[in-house]
Amino acid sequence: MATVGENVKAEENLEKKNLESLRMAVNREDPDAKDHDDLTLRRFLRARDLNVDKAAALFLKFLRWRREFVPKGSISESEILNEIAKEKMFGQGFDKKGRPISVVIGARHTCFNRDIDEFKRFLVYVIDKICSRLSGGQEKFVVIGDLQGWGYANCDIRAYLAALEIMQEYYPERLGKVYLVHAPYIFWTAWKMISPFIDNNTKKKIVFVENKRLKETLLEDIDEAQLPEPYGGKLPLVPIHQS
Structure with missing residues:
Protein backbone atom coordinates (compact mmCIF):
# COMPACT_ATOMS: atom_id res chain seq x y z
CA MET A 1 0.00 0.00 0.00
CA VAL A 70 -9.75 43.28 -23.22
CA PRO A 71 -8.20 44.20 -26.58
CA LYS A 72 -5.98 46.88 -25.04
CA GLY A 73 -4.66 44.51 -22.37
CA SER A 74 -6.47 46.20 -19.48
CA ILE A 75 -9.75 47.93 -18.63
CA SER A 76 -9.41 51.67 -18.13
CA GLU A 77 -11.36 53.56 -15.48
CA SER A 78 -12.95 55.65 -18.23
CA GLU A 79 -14.76 52.50 -19.39
CA ILE A 80 -16.41 51.85 -16.01
CA LEU A 81 -17.18 55.28 -14.58
CA ASN A 82 -20.74 54.43 -13.49
CA GLU A 83 -19.60 51.32 -11.64
CA ILE A 84 -16.70 53.10 -9.95
CA ALA A 85 -19.03 55.87 -8.76
CA LYS A 86 -21.04 53.36 -6.71
CA GLU A 87 -18.00 52.58 -4.51
CA LYS A 88 -19.07 49.01 -3.90
CA MET A 89 -15.64 47.33 -4.19
CA PHE A 90 -12.67 47.94 -1.93
CA GLY A 91 -9.06 46.74 -1.85
CA GLN A 92 -7.75 45.99 1.62
CA GLY A 93 -4.84 44.27 3.33
CA PHE A 94 -3.72 40.63 3.32
CA ASP A 95 -4.78 37.56 5.27
CA LYS A 96 -2.40 35.35 7.25
CA LYS A 97 -1.51 33.38 4.10
CA GLY A 98 -0.55 36.55 2.24
CA ARG A 99 -3.68 36.56 0.09
CA PRO A 100 -5.02 40.02 -0.88
CA ILE A 101 -8.37 40.91 0.66
CA SER A 102 -11.18 42.72 -1.13
CA VAL A 103 -14.55 43.83 0.19
CA VAL A 104 -17.78 44.09 -1.79
CA ILE A 105 -20.82 45.96 -0.45
CA GLY A 106 -23.75 44.11 -1.95
CA ALA A 107 -26.40 46.74 -1.20
CA ARG A 108 -24.60 49.24 -3.44
CA HIS A 109 -25.31 47.20 -6.55
CA THR A 110 -28.79 47.48 -8.02
CA CYS A 111 -30.22 45.89 -11.14
CA PHE A 112 -32.14 48.93 -12.37
CA ASN A 113 -29.20 51.28 -12.92
CA ARG A 114 -26.49 49.05 -14.29
CA ASP A 115 -25.34 48.22 -17.80
CA ILE A 116 -24.43 44.54 -17.97
CA ASP A 117 -21.47 45.08 -20.31
CA GLU A 118 -20.04 47.82 -18.10
CA PHE A 119 -20.59 45.57 -15.09
CA LYS A 120 -18.56 42.81 -16.76
CA ARG A 121 -15.78 45.27 -17.60
CA PHE A 122 -15.81 46.42 -13.99
CA LEU A 123 -15.45 42.85 -12.76
CA VAL A 124 -12.43 42.27 -14.99
CA TYR A 125 -10.93 45.58 -13.86
CA VAL A 126 -11.43 44.59 -10.21
CA ILE A 127 -10.04 41.07 -10.55
CA ASP A 128 -7.01 42.28 -12.50
CA LYS A 129 -6.45 44.97 -9.87
CA ILE A 130 -6.57 42.41 -7.05
CA CYS A 131 -4.31 39.98 -8.92
CA SER A 132 -1.75 42.74 -9.40
CA ARG A 133 -1.30 42.69 -5.60
CA LEU A 134 -0.38 38.99 -5.55
CA SER A 135 3.22 38.35 -4.59
CA GLY A 136 5.56 35.76 -3.11
CA GLY A 137 4.16 32.91 -5.16
CA GLN A 138 0.63 33.49 -3.87
CA GLU A 139 -2.01 32.90 -6.57
CA LYS A 140 -5.27 33.37 -4.70
CA PHE A 141 -7.24 36.20 -3.10
CA VAL A 142 -10.08 36.38 -0.58
CA VAL A 143 -13.32 38.34 -0.58
CA ILE A 144 -15.53 39.67 2.19
CA GLY A 145 -19.03 39.98 0.76
CA ASP A 146 -21.04 42.33 2.97
CA LEU A 147 -24.79 41.84 2.49
CA GLN A 148 -26.02 44.26 5.13
CA GLY A 149 -29.05 46.13 3.78
CA TRP A 150 -29.34 43.79 0.78
CA GLY A 151 -32.90 43.60 -0.60
CA TYR A 152 -34.97 42.95 -3.70
CA ALA A 153 -33.51 45.97 -5.51
CA ASN A 154 -30.08 44.37 -5.18
CA CYS A 155 -31.15 40.97 -6.48
CA ASP A 156 -29.53 40.94 -9.91
CA ILE A 157 -29.37 37.30 -10.97
CA ARG A 158 -28.10 38.14 -14.46
CA ALA A 159 -25.14 40.05 -13.03
CA TYR A 160 -24.40 37.35 -10.45
CA LEU A 161 -24.32 34.66 -13.15
CA ALA A 162 -22.06 36.85 -15.28
CA ALA A 163 -19.69 37.22 -12.33
CA LEU A 164 -19.67 33.46 -11.78
CA GLU A 165 -18.90 32.79 -15.43
CA ILE A 166 -16.00 35.25 -15.46
CA MET A 167 -14.50 33.87 -12.25
CA GLN A 168 -14.93 30.20 -13.08
CA GLU A 169 -14.11 30.29 -16.80
CA TYR A 170 -11.44 32.98 -17.04
CA TYR A 171 -9.88 33.22 -13.57
CA PRO A 172 -9.88 29.60 -12.36
CA GLU A 173 -8.15 28.80 -9.09
CA ARG A 174 -7.83 32.49 -8.19
CA LEU A 175 -10.44 32.51 -5.44
CA GLY A 176 -9.13 31.43 -2.05
CA LYS A 177 -12.13 32.09 0.17
CA VAL A 178 -15.34 34.11 0.33
CA TYR A 179 -16.79 35.30 3.64
CA LEU A 180 -20.45 36.29 3.30
CA VAL A 181 -21.37 38.51 6.24
CA HIS A 182 -24.62 40.12 7.40
CA ALA A 183 -26.66 37.91 5.04
CA PRO A 184 -30.37 38.74 5.50
CA TYR A 185 -33.05 36.10 5.29
CA ILE A 186 -34.22 37.47 1.94
CA PHE A 187 -30.84 36.71 0.39
CA TRP A 188 -31.49 32.96 0.57
CA THR A 189 -34.02 33.28 -2.27
CA ALA A 190 -31.27 34.55 -4.56
CA TRP A 191 -28.80 31.99 -3.21
CA LYS A 192 -31.11 29.11 -4.16
CA MET A 193 -31.25 30.46 -7.70
CA ILE A 194 -27.52 30.95 -8.25
CA SER A 195 -25.97 28.16 -6.16
CA PRO A 196 -26.65 25.43 -8.78
CA PHE A 197 -24.34 27.35 -11.13
CA ILE A 198 -21.45 27.39 -8.67
CA ASP A 199 -18.99 24.54 -9.12
CA ASN A 200 -18.28 22.30 -6.14
CA ASN A 201 -14.72 23.55 -5.63
CA THR A 202 -15.97 27.13 -5.42
CA LYS A 203 -18.82 26.23 -3.05
CA LYS A 204 -16.30 24.79 -0.59
CA LYS A 205 -14.62 28.20 -0.40
CA ILE A 206 -17.80 30.11 0.53
CA VAL A 207 -18.41 30.67 4.24
CA PHE A 208 -21.58 32.24 5.67
CA VAL A 209 -20.43 34.04 8.80
CA GLU A 210 -22.74 34.33 11.81
CA ASN A 211 -23.23 37.91 12.99
CA LYS A 212 -22.45 37.02 16.60
CA ARG A 213 -19.14 35.43 15.55
CA LEU A 214 -18.21 37.92 12.82
CA LYS A 215 -14.97 39.35 14.18
CA GLU A 216 -13.98 36.08 15.82
CA THR A 217 -14.38 34.16 12.55
CA LEU A 218 -12.50 36.68 10.42
CA LEU A 219 -9.66 36.88 12.92
CA GLU A 220 -9.03 33.17 12.45
CA ASP A 221 -7.58 33.99 9.02
CA ILE A 222 -6.89 37.73 9.15
CA ASP A 223 -4.78 39.66 11.67
CA GLU A 224 -6.58 42.57 13.31
CA ALA A 225 -4.08 45.00 11.76
CA GLN A 226 -5.15 43.77 8.29
CA LEU A 227 -8.87 43.47 8.98
CA PRO A 228 -11.15 46.25 7.62
CA GLU A 229 -12.55 48.63 10.25
CA PRO A 230 -16.25 47.73 9.72
CA TYR A 231 -15.48 44.22 10.95
CA GLY A 232 -13.51 45.17 14.03
CA GLY A 233 -10.10 45.67 12.45
CA LYS A 234 -7.69 48.55 11.93
CA LEU A 235 -7.78 49.22 8.17
CA PRO A 236 -10.15 51.82 6.68
CA LEU A 237 -12.01 50.84 3.55
CA VAL A 238 -10.25 52.03 0.38
CA PRO A 239 -12.20 52.07 -2.93
CA ILE A 240 -10.73 49.59 -5.38
CA HIS A 241 -9.73 52.25 -7.91
CA GLN A 242 -7.71 54.04 -5.22
CA SER A 243 -6.04 50.94 -3.78
Missing part, protein backbone atom coordinates in the same frame (compact mmCIF):
# COMPACT_ATOMS: atom_id res chain seq x y z
CA ALA A 2 1.37 3.43 -0.98
CA THR A 3 2.09 5.90 1.79
CA VAL A 4 0.64 9.41 1.90
CA GLY A 5 4.00 10.80 0.87
CA GLU A 6 4.20 8.43 -2.10
CA ASN A 7 0.69 9.41 -3.21
CA VAL A 8 1.56 13.11 -3.01
CA LYS A 9 4.74 12.52 -5.03
CA ALA A 10 2.81 10.59 -7.66
CA GLU A 11 0.26 13.41 -7.89
CA GLU A 12 3.04 15.96 -8.30
CA ASN A 13 4.68 13.89 -11.04
CA LEU A 14 1.36 13.51 -12.86
CA GLU A 15 0.74 17.25 -12.65
CA LYS A 16 4.22 18.01 -13.99
CA LYS A 17 3.80 15.57 -16.87
CA ASN A 18 0.34 16.87 -17.75
CA LEU A 19 1.52 20.46 -17.51
CA GLU A 20 4.16 19.74 -20.15
CA SER A 21 1.51 18.16 -22.36
CA LEU A 22 -0.79 21.12 -21.83
CA ARG A 23 1.96 23.56 -22.75
CA MET A 24 2.63 21.74 -26.04
CA ALA A 25 -1.08 21.53 -26.86
CA VAL A 26 -1.91 25.22 -26.32
CA ASN A 27 1.30 26.50 -27.94
CA ARG A 28 0.39 24.51 -31.03
CA GLU A 29 -3.11 25.99 -31.21
CA ASP A 30 -2.57 29.64 -30.24
CA PRO A 31 0.67 31.66 -30.42
CA ASP A 32 -0.54 33.92 -27.58
CA ALA A 33 -0.20 30.97 -25.22
CA LYS A 34 3.55 31.59 -25.10
CA ASP A 35 2.89 34.87 -23.26
CA HIS A 36 1.56 33.00 -20.22
CA ASP A 37 3.76 31.22 -17.70
CA ASP A 38 3.44 27.70 -16.34
CA LEU A 39 1.82 28.94 -13.12
CA THR A 40 -1.09 30.23 -15.19
CA LEU A 41 -1.37 27.00 -17.14
CA ARG A 42 -1.24 25.03 -13.90
CA ARG A 43 -4.28 26.87 -12.56
CA PHE A 44 -6.28 25.89 -15.63
CA LEU A 45 -5.01 22.32 -15.34
CA ARG A 46 -6.03 22.08 -11.69
CA ALA A 47 -9.41 23.60 -12.49
CA ARG A 48 -10.04 20.60 -14.73
CA ASP A 49 -8.67 17.98 -12.34
CA LEU A 50 -5.44 17.55 -14.36
CA ASN A 51 -7.33 16.59 -17.52
CA VAL A 52 -5.14 17.95 -20.33
CA ASP A 53 -7.82 18.08 -23.03
CA LYS A 54 -10.34 19.87 -20.82
CA ALA A 55 -7.70 22.26 -19.49
CA ALA A 56 -6.51 23.06 -23.01
CA ALA A 57 -10.06 23.81 -24.15
CA LEU A 58 -10.61 26.09 -21.15
CA PHE A 59 -7.32 27.93 -21.62
CA LEU A 60 -7.80 28.45 -25.35
CA LYS A 61 -11.28 29.78 -24.62
CA PHE A 62 -9.70 32.20 -22.13
CA LEU A 63 -7.21 33.45 -24.73
CA ARG A 64 -9.96 34.12 -27.25
CA TRP A 65 -12.08 35.88 -24.64
CA ARG A 66 -9.20 38.03 -23.43
CA ARG A 67 -8.40 39.25 -26.96
CA GLU A 68 -12.02 40.16 -27.61
CA PHE A 69 -13.00 41.54 -24.21
Whole structure:
Protein backbone atom coordinates (compact mmCIF):
# COMPACT_ATOMS: atom_id res chain seq x y z
CA MET A 1 0.00 0.00 0.00
CA ALA A 2 1.37 3.43 -0.98
CA THR A 3 2.09 5.90 1.79
CA VAL A 4 0.64 9.41 1.90
CA GLY A 5 4.00 10.80 0.87
CA GLU A 6 4.20 8.43 -2.10
CA ASN A 7 0.69 9.41 -3.21
CA VAL A 8 1.56 13.11 -3.01
CA LYS A 9 4.74 12.52 -5.03
CA ALA A 10 2.81 10.59 -7.66
CA GLU A 11 0.26 13.41 -7.89
CA GLU A 12 3.04 15.96 -8.30
CA ASN A 13 4.68 13.89 -11.04
CA LEU A 14 1.36 13.51 -12.86
CA GLU A 15 0.74 17.25 -12.65
CA LYS A 16 4.22 18.01 -13.99
CA LYS A 17 3.80 15.57 -16.87
CA ASN A 18 0.34 16.87 -17.75
CA LEU A 19 1.52 20.46 -17.51
CA GLU A 20 4.16 19.74 -20.15
CA SER A 21 1.51 18.16 -22.36
CA LEU A 22 -0.79 21.12 -21.83
CA ARG A 23 1.96 23.56 -22.75
CA MET A 24 2.63 21.74 -26.04
CA ALA A 25 -1.08 21.53 -26.86
CA VAL A 26 -1.91 25.22 -26.32
CA ASN A 27 1.30 26.50 -27.94
CA ARG A 28 0.39 24.51 -31.03
CA GLU A 29 -3.11 25.99 -31.21
CA ASP A 30 -2.57 29.64 -30.24
CA PRO A 31 0.67 31.66 -30.42
CA ASP A 32 -0.54 33.92 -27.58
CA ALA A 33 -0.20 30.97 -25.22
CA LYS A 34 3.55 31.59 -25.10
CA ASP A 35 2.89 34.87 -23.26
CA HIS A 36 1.56 33.00 -20.22
CA ASP A 37 3.76 31.22 -17.70
CA ASP A 38 3.44 27.70 -16.34
CA LEU A 39 1.82 28.94 -13.12
CA THR A 40 -1.09 30.23 -15.19
CA LEU A 41 -1.37 27.00 -17.14
CA ARG A 42 -1.24 25.03 -13.90
CA ARG A 43 -4.28 26.87 -12.56
CA PHE A 44 -6.28 25.89 -15.63
CA LEU A 45 -5.01 22.32 -15.34
CA ARG A 46 -6.03 22.08 -11.69
CA ALA A 47 -9.41 23.60 -12.49
CA ARG A 48 -10.04 20.60 -14.73
CA ASP A 49 -8.67 17.98 -12.34
CA LEU A 50 -5.44 17.55 -14.36
CA ASN A 51 -7.33 16.59 -17.52
CA VAL A 52 -5.14 17.95 -20.33
CA ASP A 53 -7.82 18.08 -23.03
CA LYS A 54 -10.34 19.87 -20.82
CA ALA A 55 -7.70 22.26 -19.49
CA ALA A 56 -6.51 23.06 -23.01
CA ALA A 57 -10.06 23.81 -24.15
CA LEU A 58 -10.61 26.09 -21.15
CA PHE A 59 -7.32 27.93 -21.62
CA LEU A 60 -7.80 28.45 -25.35
CA LYS A 61 -11.28 29.78 -24.62
CA PHE A 62 -9.70 32.20 -22.13
CA LEU A 63 -7.21 33.45 -24.73
CA ARG A 64 -9.96 34.12 -27.25
CA TRP A 65 -12.08 35.88 -24.64
CA ARG A 66 -9.20 38.03 -23.43
CA ARG A 67 -8.40 39.25 -26.96
CA GLU A 68 -12.02 40.16 -27.61
CA PHE A 69 -13.00 41.54 -24.21
CA VAL A 70 -9.75 43.28 -23.22
CA PRO A 71 -8.20 44.20 -26.58
CA LYS A 72 -5.98 46.88 -25.04
CA GLY A 73 -4.66 44.51 -22.37
CA SER A 74 -6.47 46.20 -19.48
CA ILE A 75 -9.75 47.93 -18.63
CA SER A 76 -9.41 51.67 -18.13
CA GLU A 77 -11.36 53.56 -15.48
CA SER A 78 -12.95 55.65 -18.23
CA GLU A 79 -14.76 52.50 -19.39
CA ILE A 80 -16.41 51.85 -16.01
CA LEU A 81 -17.18 55.28 -14.58
CA ASN A 82 -20.74 54.43 -13.49
CA GLU A 83 -19.60 51.32 -11.64
CA ILE A 84 -16.70 53.10 -9.95
CA ALA A 85 -19.03 55.87 -8.76
CA LYS A 86 -21.04 53.36 -6.71
CA GLU A 87 -18.00 52.58 -4.51
CA LYS A 88 -19.07 49.01 -3.90
CA MET A 89 -15.64 47.33 -4.19
CA PHE A 90 -12.67 47.94 -1.93
CA GLY A 91 -9.06 46.74 -1.85
CA GLN A 92 -7.75 45.99 1.62
CA GLY A 93 -4.84 44.27 3.33
CA PHE A 94 -3.72 40.63 3.32
CA ASP A 95 -4.78 37.56 5.27
CA LYS A 96 -2.40 35.35 7.25
CA LYS A 97 -1.51 33.38 4.10
CA GLY A 98 -0.55 36.55 2.24
CA ARG A 99 -3.68 36.56 0.09
CA PRO A 100 -5.02 40.02 -0.88
CA ILE A 101 -8.37 40.91 0.66
CA SER A 102 -11.18 42.72 -1.13
CA VAL A 103 -14.55 43.83 0.19
CA VAL A 104 -17.78 44.09 -1.79
CA ILE A 105 -20.82 45.96 -0.45
CA GLY A 106 -23.75 44.11 -1.95
CA ALA A 107 -26.40 46.74 -1.20
CA ARG A 108 -24.60 49.24 -3.44
CA HIS A 109 -25.31 47.20 -6.55
CA THR A 110 -28.79 47.48 -8.02
CA CYS A 111 -30.22 45.89 -11.14
CA PHE A 112 -32.14 48.93 -12.37
CA ASN A 113 -29.20 51.28 -12.92
CA ARG A 114 -26.49 49.05 -14.29
CA ASP A 115 -25.34 48.22 -17.80
CA ILE A 116 -24.43 44.54 -17.97
CA ASP A 117 -21.47 45.08 -20.31
CA GLU A 118 -20.04 47.82 -18.10
CA PHE A 119 -20.59 45.57 -15.09
CA LYS A 120 -18.56 42.81 -16.76
CA ARG A 121 -15.78 45.27 -17.60
CA PHE A 122 -15.81 46.42 -13.99
CA LEU A 123 -15.45 42.85 -12.76
CA VAL A 124 -12.43 42.27 -14.99
CA TYR A 125 -10.93 45.58 -13.86
CA VAL A 126 -11.43 44.59 -10.21
CA ILE A 127 -10.04 41.07 -10.55
CA ASP A 128 -7.01 42.28 -12.50
CA LYS A 129 -6.45 44.97 -9.87
CA ILE A 130 -6.57 42.41 -7.05
CA CYS A 131 -4.31 39.98 -8.92
CA SER A 132 -1.75 42.74 -9.40
CA ARG A 133 -1.30 42.69 -5.60
CA LEU A 134 -0.38 38.99 -5.55
CA SER A 135 3.22 38.35 -4.59
CA GLY A 136 5.56 35.76 -3.11
CA GLY A 137 4.16 32.91 -5.16
CA GLN A 138 0.63 33.49 -3.87
CA GLU A 139 -2.01 32.90 -6.57
CA LYS A 140 -5.27 33.37 -4.70
CA PHE A 141 -7.24 36.20 -3.10
CA VAL A 142 -10.08 36.38 -0.58
CA VAL A 143 -13.32 38.34 -0.58
CA ILE A 144 -15.53 39.67 2.19
CA GLY A 145 -19.03 39.98 0.76
CA ASP A 146 -21.04 42.33 2.97
CA LEU A 147 -24.79 41.84 2.49
CA GLN A 148 -26.02 44.26 5.13
CA GLY A 149 -29.05 46.13 3.78
CA TRP A 150 -29.34 43.79 0.78
CA GLY A 151 -32.90 43.60 -0.60
CA TYR A 152 -34.97 42.95 -3.70
CA ALA A 153 -33.51 45.97 -5.51
CA ASN A 154 -30.08 44.37 -5.18
CA CYS A 155 -31.15 40.97 -6.48
CA ASP A 156 -29.53 40.94 -9.91
CA ILE A 157 -29.37 37.30 -10.97
CA ARG A 158 -28.10 38.14 -14.46
CA ALA A 159 -25.14 40.05 -13.03
CA TYR A 160 -24.40 37.35 -10.45
CA LEU A 161 -24.32 34.66 -13.15
CA ALA A 162 -22.06 36.85 -15.28
CA ALA A 163 -19.69 37.22 -12.33
CA LEU A 164 -19.67 33.46 -11.78
CA GLU A 165 -18.90 32.79 -15.43
CA ILE A 166 -16.00 35.25 -15.46
CA MET A 167 -14.50 33.87 -12.25
CA GLN A 168 -14.93 30.20 -13.08
CA GLU A 169 -14.11 30.29 -16.80
CA TYR A 170 -11.44 32.98 -17.04
CA TYR A 171 -9.88 33.22 -13.57
CA PRO A 172 -9.88 29.60 -12.36
CA GLU A 173 -8.15 28.80 -9.09
CA ARG A 174 -7.83 32.49 -8.19
CA LEU A 175 -10.44 32.51 -5.44
CA GLY A 176 -9.13 31.43 -2.05
CA LYS A 177 -12.13 32.09 0.17
CA VAL A 178 -15.34 34.11 0.33
CA TYR A 179 -16.79 35.30 3.64
CA LEU A 180 -20.45 36.29 3.30
CA VAL A 181 -21.37 38.51 6.24
CA HIS A 182 -24.62 40.12 7.40
CA ALA A 183 -26.66 37.91 5.04
CA PRO A 184 -30.37 38.74 5.50
CA TYR A 185 -33.05 36.10 5.29
CA ILE A 186 -34.22 37.47 1.94
CA PHE A 187 -30.84 36.71 0.39
CA TRP A 188 -31.49 32.96 0.57
CA THR A 189 -34.02 33.28 -2.27
CA ALA A 190 -31.27 34.55 -4.56
CA TRP A 191 -28.80 31.99 -3.21
CA LYS A 192 -31.11 29.11 -4.16
CA MET A 193 -31.25 30.46 -7.70
CA ILE A 194 -27.52 30.95 -8.25
CA SER A 195 -25.97 28.16 -6.16
CA PRO A 196 -26.65 25.43 -8.78
CA PHE A 197 -24.34 27.35 -11.13
CA ILE A 198 -21.45 27.39 -8.67
CA ASP A 199 -18.99 24.54 -9.12
CA ASN A 200 -18.28 22.30 -6.14
CA ASN A 201 -14.72 23.55 -5.63
CA THR A 202 -15.97 27.13 -5.42
CA LYS A 203 -18.82 26.23 -3.05
CA LYS A 204 -16.30 24.79 -0.59
CA LYS A 205 -14.62 28.20 -0.40
CA ILE A 206 -17.80 30.11 0.53
CA VAL A 207 -18.41 30.67 4.24
CA PHE A 208 -21.58 32.24 5.67
CA VAL A 209 -20.43 34.04 8.80
CA GLU A 210 -22.74 34.33 11.81
CA ASN A 211 -23.23 37.91 12.99
CA LYS A 212 -22.45 37.02 16.60
CA ARG A 213 -19.14 35.43 15.55
CA LEU A 214 -18.21 37.92 12.82
CA LYS A 215 -14.97 39.35 14.18
CA GLU A 216 -13.98 36.08 15.82
CA THR A 217 -14.38 34.16 12.55
CA LEU A 218 -12.50 36.68 10.42
CA LEU A 219 -9.66 36.88 12.92
CA GLU A 220 -9.03 33.17 12.45
CA ASP A 221 -7.58 33.99 9.02
CA ILE A 222 -6.89 37.73 9.15
CA ASP A 223 -4.78 39.66 11.67
CA GLU A 224 -6.58 42.57 13.31
CA ALA A 225 -4.08 45.00 11.76
CA GLN A 226 -5.15 43.77 8.29
CA LEU A 227 -8.87 43.47 8.98
CA PRO A 228 -11.15 46.25 7.62
CA GLU A 229 -12.55 48.63 10.25
CA PRO A 230 -16.25 47.73 9.72
CA TYR A 231 -15.48 44.22 10.95
CA GLY A 232 -13.51 45.17 14.03
CA GLY A 233 -10.10 45.67 12.45
CA LYS A 234 -7.69 48.55 11.93
CA LEU A 235 -7.78 49.22 8.17
CA PRO A 236 -10.15 51.82 6.68
CA LEU A 237 -12.01 50.84 3.55
CA VAL A 238 -10.25 52.03 0.38
CA PRO A 239 -12.20 52.07 -2.93
CA ILE A 240 -10.73 49.59 -5.38
CA HIS A 241 -9.73 52.25 -7.91
CA GLN A 242 -7.71 54.04 -5.22
CA SER A 243 -6.04 50.94 -3.78
